[in-house]
Amino acid sequence: MIMQGLFAIFFLCFVAFSQAKPIFNVLKYGASGDGHTDDSHAFEKAWRDVCKAKKGNPTLLVPKGRTFMLQPMVFQGPCKSSSINFKIRGIISAPKELKGWRWRSSERGAWIQFMYIDGFVVKGGGALNGQGAPWWDCFQKFRCQRPRAVSFHACEHLKLRRVKLVNSPGGHISLNGCNGSIVSNIHLVAPDESPNTDGLGISGSSHVKVRNSIMEVGDDCITINGGSNMNISGIFCGPGHGISIGSLGKGGTYGAVEEIHVRNCTFTRTSNGARIKTWEGGFGYVRKIIFEDIILKDVQYPVLINQYYTAFAATGGNKKAIKISDITYRNFRGTSYFEEAIKLMCDNVVGCTNLVLDNIKITSSNPKMKTRSSCSNAHGKSSASNIPQVSCLK
Numbered sequence: 001m002i003m004q005g006l007f008a009i010f011f012l013c014f015v016a017f018s019q020a021k022p023i024f025n026v027l028k029y030g031a032s033g034d035g036h037t038d039d040s041h042a043f044e045k046a047w048r049d050v051c052k053a054k055k056g057n058p059t060l061l062v063p064k065g066r067t068f069m070l071q072p073m074v075f076q077g078p079c080k081s082s083s084i085n086f087k088i089r090g091i092i093s094a095p096k097e098l099k100g101w102r103w104r105s106s107e108r109g110a111w112i113q114f115m116y117i118d119g120f121v122v123k124g125g126g127a128l129n130g131q132g133a134p135w136w137d138c139f140q141k142f143r144c145q146r147p148r149a150v151s152f153h154a155c156e157h158l159k160l161r162r163v164k165l166v167n168s169p170g171g172h173i174s175l176n177g178c179n180g181s182i183v184s185n186i187h188l189v190a191p192d193e194s195p196n197t198d199g200l201g202i203s204g205s206s207h208v209k210v211r212n213s214i215m216e217v218g219d220d221c222i223t224i225n226g227g228s229n230m231n232i233s234g235i236f237c238g239p240g241h242g243i244s245i246g247s248l249g250k251g252g253t254y255g256a257v258e259e260i261h262v263r264n265c266t267f268t269r270t271s272n273g274a275r276i277k278t279w280e281g282g283f284g285y286v287r288k289i290i291f292e293d294i295i296l297k298d299v300q301y302p303v304l305i306n307q308y309y310t311a312f313a314a315t316g317g318n319k320k321a322i323k324i325s326d327i328t329y330r331n332f333r334g335t336s337y338f339e340e341a342i343k344l345m346c347d348n349v350v351g352c353t354n355l356v357l358d359n360i361k362i363t364s365s366n367p368k369m370k371t372r373s374s375c376s377n378a379h380g381k382s383s384a385s386n387i388p389q390v391s392c393l394k
């Protein structure tokens with residue numbers, strides 16, 4: 001009797017608990033997790049149930065200790081519950097060889113796509129492996145089009161936490177149309193020489209926070225290609241190409257980025273630190289940007305504005321450009337690999353206005369050399385105590 005009573009209590013607790021937090025383990029849907037069997041179908045079935053579940057915090061669980069091979073997949077909402085979890089405890093791997101990739105639709109933008117999911121929480125502990133090496137090779141030999149590893153599209157209030165992602169074929173993660181997202185403690189890794197393997201690309205999103213993450217990639221650690229009000233802090237970037245606004249205005253297009261606050265970031269042996277790049281012939285603006293409390297170690301171009309990223313139609317005759325204004329660089333410390341630590345190349349169409357450089361101390365990695373700055377069409381002010389001095393500002 002006592003045993004039965006206890007059992008009943010345990011059973012009721014179990015039911016209550018599982019209703020509060022229904023867990024959909026991909027193993028229950030027939031995933032093998034042996035690293036080479038295609039587990040896409042099991043993930044699709046599990047996702048269908050997660051997305052249909054109405055109560056609690058439905059959670060798709062990728063259990064630890066196993067590797068699940070997935071073909072390119074789309075996890076799509078809208079889902080029934082206002083909060084959906086995707087817990088990656090194990091490893092999710094892309095097909096190892098190029099000929100193993102199977103595309104189901106014409107959409108080849110990313111290996112794993114999440115779209116139209118509100119209140120989506122992706123938590124790591126495990127990792128994703130994009131198996132990028134054969135793609136890099138294919139790109140270098142034949143200019144192959146490569147997918148990103150993971151894309152989020154129209155995911156309002158996304159939370160992406162503690163996710164590790166290695167070796168993406170192209171850019172690692174993109175957020176597009178994801179207002180109010182929080183990205184924290186992620187770790188992106190690809191070799192320095194892997195071509196254009198950007199870390200995190202953000203576009204069309206506002207009120208985004210990115211913090212406390214490590215990005216060791218072959219291109220920009222973070223790139224912001226449209227949107228506003230983003231706070232980025234506690235990022236360790238390197239190898240990589242730094243944190244970039246743009247490139248904007250490619251092919252004469254409109255681009256707009258404002259209210260970006262990059263704080264407390266460390267750049268180690270990156271090609272750039274704080275970079276803004278726009279194409280000639282585009283239109284729009286980059287404004288109200290602050291880069292502050294930045295540590296630099298052997299960075300090639302710690303502060304770089306390039307309004308001539310590439311000429312539109314190579315004519316230069318098009319009298320349009322993306323306006324750059326109200327940009328502040330404050331509290332920069334560390335070393336620059338090249339002499340030209342501060343390079344502000346603004347065009348003669350709209351130029352750059354109200355650039356502020358304050359409390360900058362960037363010395364050369366080579367103790368025998370001095371750093372210097374260069375500008376064209378750059379307007380603003382620079383503290384007299386900055387190293388290097390930026391007397392070329394108008």
Ligand SMILES: *[C@@H]1O[C@H](CO)[C@@H](O)[C@H](O)[C@H]1NC(C)=O
Binds near residue numbers: 179205206
């Ligand atoms: C996202 O924010 C931008 C700017 O605040 C706004 O224009 C846009 O409508 C928002 N998108 C959604 C889906 O709410």
Ligand SMILES: *[C@@H]1O[C@H](CO)[C@@H](O)[C@H](O)[C@H]1NC(C)=O
Binds near residue numbers: 207209229231
């Ligand atoms: C970013 O930080 C500023 C203050 O530094 C704050 O006013 C703003 O709300 C923050 N934005 C986000 C999206 O956290």
Ligand SMILES: *[C@@H]1O[C@H](CO)[C@@H](O)[C@H](O)[C@H]1NC(C)=O
Binds near residue numbers: 213233234
């Ligand atoms: C700066 O970032 C580091 C690394 O994430 C973090 O440990 C530290 O608390 C941050 N400091 C401030 C003042 O935010």
